[in-house]
Amino acid sequence: MRTARLSPHHRRGSALLISLWALAILSFAVFGAVQISSVRLDEDLARQREARALELAESGLAIASHPNVRRGESILQKEFSPYESFNANLGSEAARVQINACLADSKKRPILERLFYLWGLRNAEIDIVIDSLADWVDTNDIKRINGAESAEYATDGKTNYPPNRPFESVEEMALVKNMNLLEKVKPDWRDYFTVWSDGKIDLNEASAEVISAACNISLGQAQSLVSKRNGADAQPNTPDDVRYTDLNQIRIALGMAQQNFQSVAEHVTLESSLRRITSTGKVGPYQKTISVLVRVSNQTIQYYEWLEQ
Structure with a gap:
């Protein structure tokens, strides 16, 4: 039985093909790693902006909980930049x-x-x-x-x-x-x-x-x-x-x-110390809302309900 031998030309072609496959696999691996890194960066950025939105919502809540603040006052809305703001609404329970x-x-x-x-x-x-x-x-x-x-x-x-x-x-x-x-x-x-x-x-x-x-x-x-x-x-x-x-x-x-x-x-x-407050913080497209039921007096603030969305 005779065994076929590859010519030098064929051996060079096979080596080139294997190299191209290896390069393709490496490219896919690098591309995948870049994509994963990009997703992780996007997730980290989203978490940071959501955390900032929550901070802004808490700021609005703190202002709305003050005993001297009344419904409709301009201090309940604040825009820090075109991308950051809070809006708090309070009403009598x-x-x-x-x-x-x-x-x-x-x-x-x-x-x-x-x-x-x-x-x-x-x-x-x-x-x-x-x-x-x-x-x-x-x-x-x-x-x-x-x-x-x-x-x-x-x-x-x-x-x-x-x-x-x-x-x-x-x-x-x-x-x-x-x-x-x-x-x-x-x-x-x-x-x-x-x-x-x-x-x-x-x-x-x-x-x-x-x-x-x-x-x-x-x-x-x-x-x-x-x-x-x-x-x-x-x-x-x-x-x-x-x-x-x-x-x-x-x-x-x-x-x-x-x-x-x-x-x-x-x-x-005509007045109640029990307030229902909703405060929303926004950072670009990200927003967080806090809804609370709170009793406000000159000395104390007592929370009955707290919901974050």
Whole structure:
């Protein structure tokens, strides 16, 4: 048997081909390493900018937490460069309806009735939702006419419901049987309730719907007050906003008779030490937002909720 031999020309060609393959593999390896390094650098840069954005958000939060700072003041927004800024918004937690207070006091049930009516619930549906909420927080297992106790939850396969204690969060309200009725007509209902305030409605910051329900006045009257609060620029949270300091002032602004206002005065206020603050820091396209619930006094600052996004 004869063995074929490669000519010098063929051997040189094979060596060249092997060299080219080796060079290609090395090139791919170098390219891959460069790509990995580039990705890591991008990730490091992103982390640095996100950290800086969080620092800016914390700066806005610190300013908004100061006892002397008020909603709409220009100090709540700051631009350090075209790429770095923070924007803080603060509002009174008492602008929301304290659900536990309304369910514990029969005098405040009409506030819920009027609010749900404004949102589009029919009278029968209003009774169902409120009775179901009340059965959730009462201390017994006796079902209200339109409510829901353990037997009704059991039919849905839910055990240990209701807990028969006050709501610990607004989100917990969504667990109540029949709350789907409210969800259908007002998907953002959560933005109107709280479990933290003392139960009085802050008329300097509440929405027109909440003011109408709390004061038993028309939605038009409440909207008129909100327009006056917003000042000449017709925008909330700006320096020209009007803050009322006397309940009689706001009674006149609402167009209410003294006798009619007396019946609601115990349910309203013009100031609250409990603030909901949202502060956003931005660095180019990167941003971080801090949302907190804080009680502010001359001596102390106490945080109840803290959420970073």
